[in-house]
Amino acid sequence: MGPVETYLIPAVNGVAYGLLLFVVAAGLTLAFGAAGVLNLAHGTLYAVGAYAAAVLTDGSWLALAAAVAAGTTLGAAAGAGLAVAVAPLASRGHLSQALLTFGIALVAGALLVLAFGADDLRPVVPPVLDQPVSLAGRAYPGYRMAFIAVAAVLAVAGWAVLTRTRAGARLRAMVDDPDMLAAVGTNPRAVLAAVLAAGGAAAGFAGALGAPIIGAGPRTAEMVLLLSLVIVVLGGLGSVPGAFVAAIFVGQVQSLGVVLLPGLAPYLLFAAMAVVLLGRHRRSSGVLPGGHR
Amino acid sequence: MSRVRTRPRIVAAAAAPLLLLAVGCGAQAGVDEEPDRVTIGFIASLSGIYQTVGEDMRDGFELYLELNDGMLGGHQVDLVIADEGDGPATALPAAERLIAQEQAVALAGVVGGGSYAAIAPLATEYEVPLVGANGRPHLEPDEVEWLWHTSFISDEPGEAIAPYVREQVGGPVYAIGPDYQGGHDELRGFVDTFTALGGELANLDGQTRWTPFPDTTDFIPYFAEIAATDAQAVYTFYAGRAAVDFVTQYAQSEISDLPLYGAFLTEGAVLDAQGEAAEGVWNVLNYSPDLDNPANRAFVAEWTARHDRVPTTFAMASYDAAMVLDRALAAIDGEVTPRAVNEAIGALGRIDSPRGPWQFSQTTHAPIQRWYLRVVDHDGGELTNVLVQDLATIGD
Amino acid sequence: MTAPTLRWAGDDRLSGPPVPPWAVAAAAAVLLAAGLPWLVEPYTLTTLARIMALGLLAVSVAVLTGHAGMPTLGQVAPYAVGAYTTALLAKAGHTTGPVQLLVAAGAAGLFSVLVGIPLVRTRGVVFLMVTLAVGELAAVGADQWRAVTGGTDGLAGIPAVTLTTGGDALTVTGRYWFVLGATAAALALVWWWLRSPMGMVLRGIRDNEARMHASGHHVAGVLLATYVGAGALAGVGGSLLVATQRYVSPADVSFHISALVLLAVIVGGAHSMIGAFVGAALVVTVRDWAAATVPGHGPLLLGAVFIAAVYALPNGLAGAWRPGSGAWRPGSGAHRLRRAAGRLAPWSARRGQDR
Structure with a gap:
């Protein structure tokens, strides 16, 4: 078997993983860029969606759809709730807001464990999706293949909203210059609520669809948050396109990286972070263009 | 806190005849006289990522106690349970409290090998036997004087x-x-x-x-x-x-x-x-719930009567840890001190466990057992x- | 609220300030703490020693957050460097306590230089996020770099610390005294440094960076020095933790430890050194109490306290940026700042915003 075939599956897999992370990280980077909120409960929003899927799915398509709807709705509601919770702290600086979201993450995480137990749960997806699909003669989990398609559609749709609609334009303006936007009469609180709710919806959606891939458990929130943070820093704070490239990169590091550079895989993310940190000498943001502040 | 008792613990030399009596009639001691009390510390993850394992272990230990009227070796047991959490950062203070403050004569449980490695020097320093029932780190033969395991060695x-x-x-x-x-x-x-x-x-x-x-x-x-x-x-x-x-x-x-x-x-x-x-x-x-031996039949029956899940090796090994302490305490002739408990554990022979019979190896202090x-x-x-x-x- | 002794006279920088009464109280507290081994059991001593180690980490966070205006989530990284350095030194046979402390402080300081050079150029929420990433990656590094850190199993079997080279291994009580002495010395050093002209410049930068820059102060240099100093302090804390518990694992440097320390700083007040230290004592006591009383519900309790503290103790945090409102030398902060930086605008949201 040639090397190309060996690396095909990990490469495709890296795309699946990267897209999953992108859907989560996009919300984090926007909340960060547009509202200046470092949302440490973002991973928890993902976990809420993941648990919704684990609880609701029973192998039928209807249940899967219900789980995705529930995850998205819960994520959006939780995001809006976070916006309400952090709003009174707006004058108190970023650390207060970050710490509050962290406290909320701790409480929510503990409540999730109380409600669903400390074990990792796995959703039951429709049997068709459980079948491996053939990829250039190699078997690959069918669910992941389907996920790539869905996530790609979502990414394109999100991109269209961001670049083609008025709301998207405002959001981008907010990232670029919040003071200017406030001066022209947009209420920053409304933007904060909208961004956190939209980010929460995306995270909840990703959680519901990602649970069959990375599960739902007590560690899920922290792991997703950490990877999202890495992506946001790598991609340039506040930059959605940057987050996309960084997410695919992180996905490939986690997938192709362990095959190509087995000994170094655990350190690759460090190395990338170090490069970006040192790159701050010359640039005020990530390695990629499009980042702000 | 998971305990009901009065302090301080008094171990009088006068208890010796009573102890002999207790040994004589197994766990039925203390018919009309108040049996003396011993404190056993139990450490397991009751929060965090190993919570399920920790709860299985706690339930296994408590099951043995319950089936023996809360007594081990004829002594009423004050079981003090402490949360190991995710690892040494929480396990270490918990163990310190059990040893130095609660004056436990023995510690049992411990989910993680890392936690065990952290607690082991403490147990050795304070000279208190530590009967691990799960994760076992690498230990040199000269380190194990106070350390025991009812689980197994990882290789x-x-x-x-x-x-x-x-x-x-x-x-x-x-x-x-x-x-x-x-x-x-x-x-x-x-x-x-x-x-x-x-x-x-x-x-x-x-x-x-x-x-x-x-x-x-x-x-x-x-x-x-x-x-x-x-x-x-x-x-x-x-x-x-x-x-x-x-x-x-x-x-x-x-x-x-x-x-x-x-x-x-x-x-x-x-x-x-x-x-x-x-x-x-x-x-x-080292265990399967469908093993056909009397000890396992009883264990599985009692376990499934209380829990809606099959017993695991975690529960079994903790059950055995209680059995080890039961047998050791029963064998002590005189004052129940940590040293006496440790020596009594070392002198135990065959343990008739739900996993089948096993005994402690004299060099590793871990079971010689069937797989x-x-x-x-x-x-x-x-x-x-x-x-x-x-x-x-x-x-x- | 301003006691006469706390006021700085016109040119007393040369003669040095009078010793305020609370300094006497602090000395008395240290003496009292030194006498505790005759009063309490070894378990309490070990707990206190662990509190002091975490207390130094809390002070390190408070210095950066409150005095330098650099709200950090990543001080657990130099703390980890100090802890693992000490563990490796001890395992290699270098058990001399003071040497361990110096090397740990040096290693943590060096680490902070490397991280700090790019970091001090960022502000506000960017600084917050990058420090969080640094802290998280340090925890992951402790997990993954097995050859050095022992991985998730951590490093066990660390020989007890000695006071002098070739001296006797310290007992529980001896280790407590060692930790107490080192903590008192470190806190005195921090206290002296925050009162020094550089400490005042630091608060000037915190409150109006542009003005300090314009008046010729080397802003980046002062911030970097502070970051490195705070890193070395955290490294000492990590070293003392290892001296206390003779064990270190990734759990000791995890984000949950960062969270605990942040909570301590919120409770104690970010610009109060003593406050942060006392906050650490409170938080650790509550954590251990919770683990014993309601096993399994520690995280829930911790999170609830977190939320309550953020809302209910605005002075803890606001004090970080509002000179004069906190517990640390009441009234004197604003006074001295005026001397250092000229008349400052009252607290503005400047530092709260990004640059």
Whole structure:
């Protein structure tokens, strides 16, 4: 078997993983860029969606759809709730807001464990999706293949909203210059609520669809948050396109990286972070263009 | 706090005759006289990622106590339970409190090998016996004076199953495991024994493949790599969520038709999350709930009467830890001190455990015990680990 | 609220300030703490020693957050460097306590230089996020770099610390005294440094960076020095933790430890050194109490306290940026700042915003 075939599956897999992370990280980077909120409960929003899927799915398509709807709705509601919770702290600086979201993450995480137990749960997806699909003669989990398609559609749709609609334009303006936007009469609180709710919806959606891939458990929130943070820093704070490239990169590091550079895989993310940190000498943001502040 | 008692604990020399009486009539002592009390500290993860294992262990220990009217060796037990949390950061203060403040005569439990490694020097410094019932770190023979285990040493499962795998699999076997000490020990046990028997690893460089721990959640790239070798089977060790990820993804991968052998892998609550993906996974363990011996029949009956889950090796080993303390305390002739308990444990002979009879090795202070091959199969509609055969008795 | 002794006279920088009464109280507290081994059991001593180690980490966070205006989530990284350095030194046979402390402080300081050079150029929420990433990656590094850190199993079997080279291994009580002495010395050093002209410049930068820059102060240099100093302090804390518990694992440097320390700083007040230290004592006591009383519900309790503290103790945090409102030398902060930086605008949201 040639090397190309060996690396095909990990490469495709890296795309699946990267897209999953992108859907989560996009919300984090926007909340960060547009509202200046470092949302440490973002991973928890993902976990809420993941648990919704684990609880609701029973192998039928209807249940899967219900789980995705529930995850998205819960994520959006939780995001809006976070916006309400952090709003009174707006004058108190970023650390207060970050710490509050962290406290909320701790409480929510503990409540999730109380409600669903400390074990990792796995959703039951429709049997068709459980079948491996053939990829250039190699078997690959069918669910992941389907996920790539869905996530790609979502990414394109999100991109269209961001670049083609008025709301998207405002959001981008907010990232670029919040003071200017406030001066022209947009209420920053409304933007904060909208961004956190939209980010929460995306995270909840990703959680519901990602649970069959990375599960739902007590560690899920922290792991997703950490990877999202890495992506946001790598991609340039506040930059959605940057987050996309960084997410695919992180996905490939986690997938192709362990095959190509087995000994170094655990350190690759460090190395990338170090490069970006040192790159701050010359640039005020990530390695990629499009980042702000 | 999980205890009901009055302090301080008094151990008077006058209790000696009463003790003899207690030994004489087993656990039935204290008919009209108040039996004296001993404090036992129990440490297990009641929060965090090992919570399920910790609760199984606590329930196993408490089951034994309950079946013996709250007594061990004729002494009323004040069981003080402390939360180990996710590891040493919480386990260490908990152990310190049990030893220095609660004055426990012995400690038992401990989920994580890392926690155990952290507590072990403390137990040795304060000279209090520590009867571990799960994770066992690497210990030198001169370190174990106060340290005991009712579980097993990490390289034994692999050692037990390697001859069977060598016999069943006609070709090379791919070895893969988590990159931490426990994982290295588990895989070394298998690989060393397997290659010594003439077996060949399918791994490209002839070395076990290590996956970063605990961060690996995606095994698909590793499976792609295995598919590129001439492996005829895969041997691994994972526990907890990694075991869930490994087994579910294995079933969907391009190597799903290769036989999968493992240590632990499908034990306990992970099997529920693995579901149908786990069917047909061969695994080696020192216990199986369907073992046919009187001690196990009683244990399983009492356990399932109280819990809606099958007993695990975690629960069994903690049950045994209580049994060890029961037997040791009963054998003490005189004042119950940590030193007396430690010496009594060292003098114990055969333990008739639900896993079958075992005894402590004098060099490792861990069990010399029998190992079993199990396979995940439907048993009355439920997926469970079904006993296939005995493998070997191991321990030194 | 301003006691006469706390006021700085016109040119007393040369003669040094008078010793305020609370300094006497602090000295008395240290003496009292030194006498505790005759009053309490060894378990309490070990707990206190652990509190002091975490207390130094809390002070390190408070210095950066409150005095330098650099709200950090990543001080657990130099703390980890100090802890693992000490563990490795001890395992290699270098058990001399003071040497361990110096090397740990040096290693943590060096680490902070490397991280700090790019970091001090960022502000506000960017600084917050990058420090969080640094802290998280340090925890992951402790997990993954098995050859050095022992991986998730950590490093066990660390020989007890000695006071002098070739001296006797210290007992529980001896280790407590060692930790107490080192903590008192470190806190005195921090206190002296925050009162020094550089400490005042630091607060000037915190409150109006542009003005300090314009008046010729080397802003980046002062911030970097502070970051490195705070890193070395955290490194000492990590070293003392290992001296206390003779064990270190990734759990000791995890984000949960960062969270605990942040909670301590919120409770104690970010610009109060003593407050942060006392906050650490409170938080650790509550954590241990919770683990014993309601096992399994520690995280829930911790999170609830977190939320309550953020809302209910605005002075803890606001004090970080509002000179004069906190507990640390009441009234004097604003006074001295005026001397250092000229008349400042009252607290503005400047530092709260990004640059």
